[in-house]
Amino acid sequence: MSCLLEVTALCKTYRKQHGLFRQETIKALENISFQLHAGKTLAIVGETGSGKSTLAKVLVGIEQPDQGEIRLAGKVVTMTNYRKYNHVIRYLFQDAERALNPSQKIGDMLTDVLRFSTVLDNLQRQQKVLESLQQVGLMDEHIDFYPHMFSAGQQQRIALARALILDPKLLILDEALTVLDPTLRAQIVNLLLELQQQKGLAYLLISKNLRLVRHISDHCIVMQHGQVVESGPTEQLLTQPQHAHTRKLMGMS
Numbered sequence: 065m066s067c068l069l070e071v072t073a074l075c076k077t078y079r080k081q082h083g084l085f086r087q088e089t090i091k092a093l094e095n096i097s098f099q100l101h102a103g104k105t106l107a108i109v110g111e112t113g114s115g116k117s118t119l120a121k122v123l124v125g126i127e128q129p130d131q132g133e134i135r136l137a138g139k140v141v142t143m144t145n146y147r148k149y150n151h152v153i154r155y156l157f158q159d160a161e162r163a164l165n166p167s168q169k170i171g172d173m174l175t176d177v178l179r180f181s182t183v184l185d186n187l188q189r190q191q192k193v194l195e196s197l198q199q200v201g202l203m204d205e206h207i208d209f210y211p212h213m214f215s216a217g218q219q220q221r222i223a224l225a226r227a228l229i230l231d232p233k234l235l236i237l238d239e240a241l242t243v244l245d246p247t248l249r250a251q252i253v254n255l256l257l258e259l260q261q262q263k264g265l266a267y268l269l270i271s272k273n274l275r276l277v278r279h280i281s282d283h284c285i286v287m288q289h290g291q292v293v294e295s296g297p298t299e300q301l302l303t304q305p306q307h308a309h310t311r312k313l314m315g316m317s
């Protein structure tokens with residue numbers, strides 16, 4: 065199976081200024097390495113502040129790593145070619161409502177993504193917008209709706225349509241399903257699994273919800289203080305956790 069994402073020895077340090085003289089150094093990522101294959105889901109778990117979101121931000125180019133290498137489909141990714149690889153990796157945010165512009169119709173929002181990142185003409189853009197709405201179970205007439213006219217579950221579907229419209233290979237789900245109630249979450253999870261089967265999409269799932277991690281991920285990485293403390297096939301890792309921190313996350317110690 066092809067390796068879609070290969071991360072090697074990734075490091076990221078933040079510097080926080082306290083008053084005039086004191087500077088705090090926070091090692092948010094220390095020597096992180098992993099691989100993710102097409103069509104698979106990798107979960108990143110860890111307590112607050114362990115570095116999960118920093119990892120996601122580095123992968124989508126919001127933050128720049130200090131050291132390490134990211135390879136996508138075998139090619140090294142750098143900040144200078146970020147625009148090229150933002151087609152390949154897309155980010156689904158936690159709070160869909162806040163991530164959507166309240167004063168922009170859904171159709172215009174999706175068209176803007178295509179206008180910014182593709183060379184499609186008007187007609188092709190219109191077709192692509194309708195296709196991506198259908199893909200997530202929304203209807204053609206929704207192009208004229210504003211975000212507030214949708215339920216929380218539908219807003220997450222719109223965010224998903226926006227993430228999928230450039231036909232990415234990898235979707236980062238950063239606590240993206242946390243705010244949904246269990247019924248809506250189940251619907252979106254089923255949709256994500258269907259899309260994964262149809263399109264061979266890979267997911268990087270960042271979640272504190274271990275039941276969800278168990279349900280949808282193949283492989284799991286446990287982070288603590290910016291380091292990977294344990295990793296392995298999800299089922300094995302969650303049934304036989306080796307590291308004390310994993311057991312703590314599972315409420316076993």
Ligand SMILES: Nc1ncnc2c1ncn2[C@@H]1O[C@H](COP(=O)(O)OP(=O)(O)OP(=O)(O)O)[C@@H](O)[C@H]1O
Pocket residue numbers: 078079080090091092110111112113114115116117118119
């Ligand atoms: N922009 C920033 N400037 C300074 N420090 C930061 C910044 N972003 C994150 N940090 C620090 O880096 C560390 C890792 O944060 P990060 O948000 O990646 O953790 P997380 O595991 O995603 O936490 P959560 O589950 O709460 O989202 C934390 O100590 C955090 O305070």
